[in-house]
Amino acid sequence: xxxxxxxxxxxxxxxxxxxxxxxxxxxxxxxxxxxxxxxxxxxxxxxxxxxxxxxxxxxxxxxxxxxxxxxxxxxxxxxxxxxxxxxxxxxxxxxxxxxxxxxxxxxxxxxxxxxxxxxxxxxxxxxxxxxxxxxxxxxxxxxxxxxxxxxxxxxxxxxxxxxxxxxxxxxxxxxxxxxxxxxxxxxxxxxxxxxxxxxxxxxxxxxxxxxxxxxxxxxxxxxxxxxxxxxxxxxxxxxxxxxxxxxxxxxxxxxxxxxxxxxxxxxxxxxxxxxxxxxxxxxxxxxxxxxxxxxxxxxxxxxxxxxxxxxxxxxxxxxxxxxxxxxxxxxxxxxxxxxxxxxxxxxxxxxxxxxxxxxxxxxxxxxxxxxxxxxxxxxxxxxxxxxxxxxxxxxxxxxxxxxxxxxxxxxxxxxxxxxxxxxxxxxxxxxxxxxxxxxxxxxxxxxxxxxxxxxxxxxxxxxxxxxxxxxxxxxxxxxxxxxxxxxxxxxxxxxxxxxxxxxxxxxxx
Ligand code: ADP
Numbered sequence: 001x002x003x004x005x006x007x008x009x010x011x012x013x014x015x016x017x018x019x020x021x022x023x024x025x026x027x028x029x030x031x032x033x034x035x036x037x038x039x040x041x042x043x044x045x046x047x048x049x050x051x052x053x054x055x056x057x058x059x060x061x062x063x064x065x066x067x068x069x070x071x072x073x074x075x076x077x078x079x080x081x082x083x084x085x086x087x088x089x090x091x092x093x094x095x096x097x098x099x100x101x102x103x104x105x106x107x108x109x110x111x112x113x114x115x116x117x118x119x120x121x122x123x124x125x126x127x128x129x130x131x132x133x134x135x136x137x138x139x140x141x142x143x144x145x146x147x148x149x150x151x152x153x154x155x156x157x158x159x160x161x162x163x164x165x166x167x168x169x170x171x172x173x174x175x176x177x178x179x180x181x182x183x184x185x186x187x188x189x190x191x192x193x194x195x196x197x198x199x200x201x202x203x204x205x206x207x208x209x210x211x212x213x214x215x216x217x218x219x220x221x222x223x224x225x226x227x228x229x230x231x232x233x234x235x236x237x238x239x240x241x242x243x244x245x246x247x248x249x250x251x252x253x254x255x256x257x258x259x260x261x262x263x264x265x266x267x268x269x270x271x272x273x274x275x276x277x278x279x280x281x282x283x284x285x286x287x288x289x290x291x292x293x294x295x296x297x298x299x300x301x302x303x304x305x306x307x308x309x310x311x312x313x314x315x316x317x318x319x320x321x322x323x324x325x326x327x328x329x330x331x332x333x334x335x336x337x338x339x340x341x342x343x344x345x346x347x348x349x350x351x352x353x354x355x356x357x358x359x360x361x362x363x364x365x366x367x368x369x370x371x372x373x374x375x376x377x378x379x380x381x382x383x384x385x386x387x388x389x390x391x392x393x394x395x396x397x398x399x400x401x402x403x404x405x406x407x408x409x410x411x412x413x414x415x416x417x418x419x420x421x422x423x424x425x426x427x428x429x430x431x432x433x434x435x436x437x438x439x440x441x442x443x444x445x446x447x448x449x450x451x452x453x454x455x456x457x458x459x460x461x462x463x464x465x466x467x468x469x470x471x472x473x474x475x476x477x478x479x480x481x482x483x484x485x486x487x488x489x490x491x492x493x494x495x496x497x498x499x500x501x502x503x504x505x506x507x508x509x
Pocket of ligand 1: 160162169205206208210212236239240279281
């Protein structure tokens with residue numbers, strides 16, 4: 001590859017995404033600077049970077065969201081660009097503007113298009129202007145609840161009330177009957193005020209059954225935008241994605257072309273640059289409706305990378321540096337190849353309403369093998385706190401077709417262990433084995449329709465504990481202390497088998 005457009009990039013994030021971004025930057029010959037809170041000083045994302053900068057603080061608001069400290073980190077370490085990852089400041093136009101004011105490139109869209117698309121109301125208007133079909137509803141809130149009730153009657157029940165500035169399901173309520181409406185909108189306004197400093201709401205017809213299918217787009221600084229196919233993200237809990245795949249089992253070439261063209265029209269309408277995702281709901285007849293556009297790299301971007309052979313972070317950096325898409329892609333065939341599925345591994349207990357779990361991961365065992373990719377942000381000894389998102393890692397597989405990918409993923413999940421903390425691993429296996437999932441019959445209501453999938457896991461039989469203990473005592477593993485020497489040496493990780501601290505495998509003493 002020719003000379004990289006940036007010499008040193010600050011990665012303004014933590015966890016698996018920061019590790020993953022550092023990998024691409026390193027492969028491009030770009031130096032990386034990590035940032036961290038007081039408690040993340042030896043986290044994997046810090047070890048993945050060439051340098052690190054302590055932002056101070058413990059929780060997100062006192063560390064990763066501190067714009068002055070981030071600017072300081074970038075300037076002191078002489079970075080010429082910042083990659084924001086996802087979450088935190090990745091969709092904050094003021095952060096992009098602040099970087100630009102001190103001469104650092106924000107690796108993402110320009111602040112103005114981010115501002116338009118950050119408002120669900122303005123994004124919908126842009127979609128309508130670009131002749132992209134939107135979910136029917138009402139998006140001209142004047143703050144008058146009685147008027148909203150009238151509009152709700154016109155839209156019809158069930159409907160969704162959504163915070164215009166919302167994200168992550170906050171400020172969103174499903175209202176099935178008119179009598180619930182006024183209380184629900186009051187609650188949404190309160191929630192949105194607290195989280196996003198905005199009381200603006202919109203109403204949407206609740207489409208059910210519907211599938212969540214989104215199009216990855218990429219724009220350059222010269223007005224070119226390409227669509228990089230769809231991802232299906234219909235398996236969701238509380239409207240948040242858990243399993244994502246590409247291609248979608250129901251999208252044929254004709255629908256792919258239509259959805260891609262719509263996504264590109266919207267991106268061009270707002271002068272979109274860099275990577276973004278146009279989200280749609282698709283109804284039972286195959287009609288699609290614009291939901292929102294996310295102005296950043298998505299958690300689920302690896303399934304697009306697997307099926308297109310592209311590195312999206314690398315492309316983000318190159319277009320931010322001024323490269324032209326036709327030169328980068330050189331007429332490449334972007335038709336999806338094979339099938340990829342990603343699962344999000346969470347520290348949580350599905351049987352208790354997906355309650356987040358906290359604690360130290362005593363031992364990490366992650367899978368590998370043909371077609372298996374792990375984007376992880378933890379190692380043995382990592383402490384999972386409640387102050388950040390409980391996602392531990394993502395396991396992504398690529399196979400020659402959907403069934404091959406599904407079987408590879410099941411095998412990979414059975415090889416995976418995060419000991420010492422509750423995870424959703426068993427739950428994910430049950431979902432992958434559910435006949436509807438196998439048949440590709442998905443909808444955003446899939447988990448609600450199959451509540452037994454979130455049941456408590458059976459404890460492993462005693463024989464399994466014995467086998468694990470025997471296996472652990474016989475297998476030399478990373479970090480095991482040399483038998484004769486007292487010093488484990490630099491870079492060795494703590495080994496759970498060397499600890500006399502009352503280890504419990506899967507809960508039983
Ligand atoms: P957020 O920005 O908070 O993530 P979205 O608007 O992206 O919210 O919606 C998240 C999820 O909520 C969608 O993937 C879908 O499952 C569900 N959803 C949103 N709008 C509708 C709708 N109008 N009808 C049915 N389901 C919807």
